[in-house]
Amino acid sequence: MLPLSLLRTGQGHQIMVELKNGETYNGVLVNCDNWMNINLKNVVRTSKDSDKFWKVETCYIRGNTIKYISVPDEIIDLVVEEEQTFKPYIPKTYDNSSSSKDSSPRGRGRGDSSRGRGDSSRGRGESTEYRGRGGTRTRGRGDSSRGRGESSEYRGRGRGRGTQ
Amino acid sequence: MSLLEPYIKKNVLVLTYDGRNLVGVLRGIDQAVNIILESCHERIYSEEGIQKFPLGVHIIRGDDVAVVGEIDKELDDKLDLPSIVADPLKPIVY
Amino acid sequence: MLFYSFYKTLVGKEITVELKNDLSITGLLQSVDQFLNIKLKDIKINEEQKYPYMLSVRNCFIRGSVVRYVHLPAEDVDVETLQDHSRLEAREQKKMQQMQQQQQQQSSK
Numbered sequence: 001m002l003p004l005s006l007l008r009t010g011q012g013h014q015i016m017v018e019l020k021n022g023e024t025y026n027g028v029l030v031n032c033d034n035w036m037n038i039n040l041k042n043v044v045r046t047s048k049d050s051d052k053f054w055k056v057e058t059c060y061i062r063g064n065t066i067k068y069i070s071v072p073d074e075i076i077d078l079v080v081e082e083e084q085t086f087k088p089y090i091p092k093t094y095d096n097s098s099s100s101k102d103s104s105p106r107g108r109g110r111g112d113s114s115r116g117r118g119d120s121s122r123g124r125g126e127s128t129e130y131r132g133r134g135g136t137r138t139r140g141r142g143d144s145s146r147g148r149g150e151s152s153e154y155r156g157r158g159r160g161r162g163t164q
Numbered sequence: 165m166s167l168l169e170p171y172i173k174k175n176v177l178v179l180t181y182d183g184r185n186l187v188g189v190l191r192g193i194d195q196a197v198n199i200i201l202e203s204c205h206e207r208i209y210s211e212e213g214i215q216k217f218p219l220g221v222h223i224i225r226g227d228d229v230a231v232v233g234e235i236d237k238e239l240d241d242k243l244d245l246p247s248i249v250a251d252p253l254k255p256i257v258y
Numbered sequence: 259m260l261f262y263s264f265y266k267t268l269v270g271k272e273i274t275v276e277l278k279n280d281l282s283i284t285g286l287l288q289s290v291d292q293f294l295n296i297k298l299k300d301i302k303i304n305e306e307q308k309y310p311y312m313l314s315v316r317n318c319f320i321r322g323s324v325v326r327y328v329h330l331p332a333e334d335v336d337v338e339t340l341q342d343h344s345r346l347e348a349r350e351q352k353k354m355q356q357m358q359q360q361q362q363q364q365s366s367k
Contacts, residue, residue: 001192001200002192002193003192003194003200006191006192006200006223020227036198036225064227066225067180067181067182067224067225068180068224068228069222069223070220070221070222070223071220071222071223072220072221073202073220073221075221076191076200076221166291167297167319168319171319177315179281179312181324183279209311229321230277230279230321231277231281231283231318231319231324232318232319233301233315233317233318233319234316234317234318235314236314237314239313239315239316243313243314248310248313250311253279253281253309254279254280257278257279258278
């Protein structure tokens with residue numbers, strides 16, 4: 001289950017948000033987005049040392065200021081599981097002299113889109129464990145010049161040197 | 165894919181940036197290491213031993229996560245929490 | 259990417275990770291990812307009396323950003339290859355930069 005799916009499911013419910021600065025906001029979750037930015041209504045804002053309180057009608061909280069969010073227990077059973085898909089973001093390669101035959105980004109434009117996809121995901125699996133942007137970057141580079149892919153592989157290159 | 169995936173549905177301990185100890189069942193993760201903890205409680209360290217503070221369901225932002233440890237139930241059951249005395253964990257300093 | 263590859267050569271070895279909250283964790287390196295997040299097996303906290311926070315934890319995940327130092331077993335690190343690869347990486351980065359500049363110049367024409 002993705003944390004953001006849980007949060008989305010919590011829309012319309014009372015939640016508690018603690019910010020990195022220690023303030024807490026208790027209110028009804030109106031809306032949220034993929035960056036964890038949120039809108040609250042009927043809010044009580046509490047200072048860091050819980051000694052001051054403010055009533056706020058509505059507020060917007062930028063996601064990256066949040067430390068954690070507490071949601072009602074029952075929400076977790078309401079979440080509709082989404083398929084966890086991480087579509088690879090293929091960055092533009094700066095090197096156009098791509099030497100690999102089948103996995104260049106251009107291949108995806110041939111109309112046979114399903115095939116192109118299959119290729120790209122396979123490439124991804126081979127290169128490294130895919131996790132976020134880093135993985136795709138590896139792949140993009142690996143494509144762009146053969147030499148690079150090999151050279152960044154610590155072990156492989158090391159062996160070669162050793163036997164010289 | 166993610167290093168944390170094998171811990172899902174298991175009882176875990178989360179150490180946060182501000183030095184808190186949270187224990188709960190890991191229900192979800194994403195690429196940013198945002199975490200869902202179910203039936204979560206905080207373990208508060210002080211001179212009077214460890215106190216538990218119930219918290220329910222928590223979404224912890226990845227920025228605030230320092231360590232996630234898989235709790236070994238056998239070892240955990242053996243612990244006598246009220247007798248463990250220690251200072252609270254220090255917050256992460258850069 | 260160099261350090262990622264480097265860490266991967268240390269999988270299975272015992273390392274000590276010192277965190278930015280002064281906690282030191284010793285364990286077998288189980289895996290590592292692109293963010294240099296680390297998984298350790300069979301961990302032991304140094305000065306366990308003082309830091310009893312992870313007494314019931316055997317395996318753990320450490321966020322790359324909280325790591326201050328990693329103590330490595332000297333005999334498992336091949337310093338020469340590491341140096342070679344640092345040079346290689348630097349060279350590649352330079353090449354990359356030049357290519358970017360060229361492209362920018364082309365697109366501004």
